[in-house]
Amino acid sequence: MKPNTQQLNDLTIQVRRDILRMVHAVNSGHPGGSLGCTEFLVALYQNLMDRKEGFDMDGIGEDLFFLSNGHISPVFYSVLARSGYFPVKELATFRLINSRLQGHPTTHDNLPGVRIASGSLGQGLSVAIGAAQAKKLNNCSHIVYTLHGDGELQEGQNWEAIMYASAKNVDNLIATVDLNGKQIDGTTDEVLAMGSIRAKFEAFDWEVIEITKGNDIEAIIGGMNEAKARTGKGKPICVLLHTEMGNGVDYMMYSHAWHGKAPNDAQLANALEQNYNTGGNTDY
Amino acid sequence: MKKYINTGSKDTRSGFGVGMTELGQKNENVVALCADLIGSLKFDDFKKNHPERFFQIGIAEANMIGIAAGLTIGGKIPFTGTFANFSTGRVYDQIRQSVAYSEKNVKICASHAGLTLGEDGATHQILEDIGLMKMLPGMTVINTCDHNQTKAATLALADHHGPAYLRFGRPVVPNFMPADEPFIIGKAIMLNEGTDVTIVATGHLVWEALVAAEALEAKGISAEVINIHTIKPLDEEAILKSLAKTKCVVTAEEHNILGGLGESISRVLALHQPAPQEFVAVNDSFGESGTPEQLMEKYKLNNQAIVEAVERVIKRK
Numbered sequence: 324m325k326p327n328t329q330q331l332n333d334l335t336i337q338v339r340r341d342i343l344r345m346v347h348a349v350n351s352g353h354p355g356g357s358l359g360c361t362e363f364l365v366a367l368y369q370n371l372m373d374r375k376e377g378f379d380m381d382g383i384g385e386d387l388f389f390l391s392n393g394h395i396s397p398v399f400y401s402v403l404a405r406s407g408y409f410p411v412k413e414l415a416t417f418r419l420i421n422s423r424l425q426g427h428p429t430t431h432d433n434l435p436g437v438r439i440a441s442g443s444l445g446q447g448l449s450v451a452i453g454a455a456q457a458k459k460l461n462n463c464s465h466i467v468y469t470l471h472g473d474g475e476l477q478e479g480q481n482w483e484a485i486m487y488a489s490a491k492n493v494d495n496l497i498a499t500v501d502l503n504g505k506q507i508d509g510t511t512d513e514v515l516a517m518g519s520i521r522a523k524f525e526a527f528d529w530e531v532i533e534i535t536k537g538n539d540i541e542a543i544i545g546g547m548n549e550a551k552a553r554t555g556k557g558k559p560i561c562v563l564l565h566t567e568m569g570n571g572v573d574y575m576m577y578s579h580a581w582h583g584k585a586p587n588d589a590q591l592a593n594a595l596e597q598n599y600n601t602g603g604n605t606d607y
Numbered sequence: 608m609k610k611y612i613n614t615g616s617k618d619t620r621s622g623f624g625v626g627m628t629e630l631g632q633k634n635e636n637v638v639a640l641c642a643d644l645i646g647s648l649k650f651d652d653f654k655k656n657h658p659e660r661f662f663q664i665g666i667a668e669a670n671m672i673g674i675a676a677g678l679t680i681g682g683k684i685p686f687t688g689t690f691a692n693f694s695t696g697r698v699y700d701q702i703r704q705s706v707a708y709s710e711k712n713v714k715i716c717a718s719h720a721g722l723t724l725g726e727d728g729a730t731h732q733i734l735e736d737i738g739l740m741k742m743l744p745g746m747t748v749i750n751t752c753d754h755n756q757t758k759a760a761t762l763a764l765a766d767h768h769g770p771a772y773l774r775f776g777r778p779v780v781p782n783f784m785p786a787d788e789p790f791i792i793g794k795a796i797m798l799n800e801g802t803d804v805t806i807v808a809t810g811h812l813v814w815e816a817l818v819a820a821e822a823l824e825a826k827g828i829s830a831e832v833i834n835i836h837t838i839k840p841l842d843e844e845a846i847l848k849s850l851a852k853t854k855c856v857v858t859a860e861e862h863n864i865l866g867g868l869g870e871s872i873s874r875v876l877a878l879h880q881p882a883p884q885e886f887v888a889v890n891d892s893f894g895e896s897g898t899p900e901q902l903m904e905k906y907k908l909n910n911q912a913i914v915e916a917v918e919r920v921i922k923r924k
Contacts, residue, residue, distance in 0.1 A: 380680060381681050382680060383681060383682070387680070430709045430710055431709075431710065439677075439680070439705060439711075440705065441704070442704065443703075443704045446669075446700075446701055446704060448673070449670045449671075449672070449673020449674050449676075449677065449701075449705070450673045450674070450677040450705055451677060452670075452673070452674050452677060453674035453676060453677020453678040453685075454678070454680040454681055456662070456678060457678045457679075457681025457683050458681060460638070460660070461681055461682070463681070479669075480670060480673065480701070483665075483667035483669060483670035484670050484673065486665075486667070487664065487665065487667065487670055490665075
């Protein structure tokens with residue numbers, strides 16, 4: 324039974340609380356992009372992906388997800404833990420010495436749910452293409468999902484991969500771009516304007532779907548289901564997910580300032596106030 | 608005491624092609640990836656026989672390494688192929704994060720390593736690749752010496768789980784390793800027993816070391832020749848056993864003197880059994896255009912250079 328919208332929204336608030344507390348605890352990490360992608364990852368793992376019980380690296384017989392912009396690890400770890408991949412209490416070890424929850428995700432410590440290291444940007448789409456092609460060789464009809472930052476598209480390897488995926492008809496792949504228009508040094512337009520990302524993907528012969536309300540669970544599920552329906556038809560699918568960096572915490576929104584900065588004690592309390600615990604005391 | 612004879616010259620890289628052809632038939636999980644160099648890597652037969660398992664990536668090496676890492680997720684055993692420079696230096700970060708740190712079962716196979724690429728010049732002649740790859744935690748580093756050994760190493764890698772770098776050259780060189788010689792990753796091969804000096808060689812320099820040993824014998828110097836095909840993990844035991852007898856060593860490789868086999872041997876000596884060492888390697892320089900023979904002579908990577916290094920090291924005992 325898939326959770327209903329109310330349950331997904333409640334879980335989104337819980338994940339937001341996790342992100343804020345994880346980053347605050349070590350005074351380190353990336354809350355902005357994590358908060359902006361919370362609804363997406365909750366919808367992906369709780370509604371959209373066809374997942375099997377347990378975790379194995381090959382993931383044959385299930386959908387796969389690859390996080391390319393590894394710095395938004397807080398949201399990834401929280402959603403993985405709350406989807407049953409590892410104990411929720413382990414979130415308290417984020418970025419601490421001897422933890423499996425490294426600053427950026429790694430397979431090195433066998434954390435269930437993680438299939439590739441990411442952090443150095445621009446590599447995830449290539450990996451996802453390889454995994455998608457392995458699925459075809461294995462006659463596995465499941466889908467490979469990815470998430471990329473928009474700033475991350477400035478890395479050239481993406482464009483090698485984008486060119487390849489359509490040329491080789493990798494049509495069991497849905498690549499999602501988090502379009503929040505911000506990166507460390509400012510807006511993407513200020514740092515390195517990329518023009519129309521939609522036009523670029525279309526020029527590379529991808530199917531493009533836009534989800535303009537990228538922080539709305541129902542809009543995400545609707546748009547992603549449309550994307551799923553377009554798989555298997557010869558073209559890779561790109562989803563442009565319009566999000567707000569720092570979504571759900573008023574003082575973090577509409578700025579790139581919280582890309583990689585942790586809240587202090589008062590700021591944490593304020594942020595948690597804005598995200599009331601709706602599911603009882605389920606903080607880790 | 609010579610155990611191995613030249614059975615006729617062949618190109619080293621064709622050993623890789625023959626190995627891939629055999630693997631294609633033997634192991635259905637083996638897949639091949641190529642960055643627009645099918646002919647150079649001798650992938651023709653694999654592509655013809657298993658088109659569904661052959662991935663033409665185009666001139667996009669970073670994407671190739673990432674796709675290879677992804678193919679392992681699903682149980683495939685990817686062998687990537689391009690020139691050594693584009694297999695390593697160009698894609699170091701991709702190998703570091705998506706392959707080595709992620710512990711993916713990718714075999715990075717590199718032809719045209721070193722100076723013997725010849726006329727293309729320094730842009731294509733990487734002399735730093737052994738160093739780059741051996742510094743990556745968990746990476747196995749293999750440098751084969753001839754056609755037969757390259758084939759054997761290719762087959763062995765399919766059964767070895769973990770990231771690996773297989774380095775070989777373009778030219779036609781003496782083929783002297785027996786076709787049935789087992790390739791055991793990490794196990795050095797004693798080619799010639801001797802008492803006065805240990806010559807530790809890798810890649811194309813192994814044959815030159817055997818030629819040098821004959822010349823030395825004529826001069827009354829008994830040289831032990833060890834073929835180090837696996838630079839990492841290094842067979843320290845074989846080296847120390849030989850050094851206990853000879854008390855001095857010459858290392859020989861088609862690589863920069865910095866970061867190569869020679870430095871790996873120096874570390875073993877420093878830790879366990881200090882002894883005089885001389886290096887036959889490129890002296891911290893880029894290469895240049897020329898025939899392979901001219902380059903090996905100019906950069907002092909041939910049998911005469913090994914003989915001279917032996918004469919120097921023996922005086923230091």
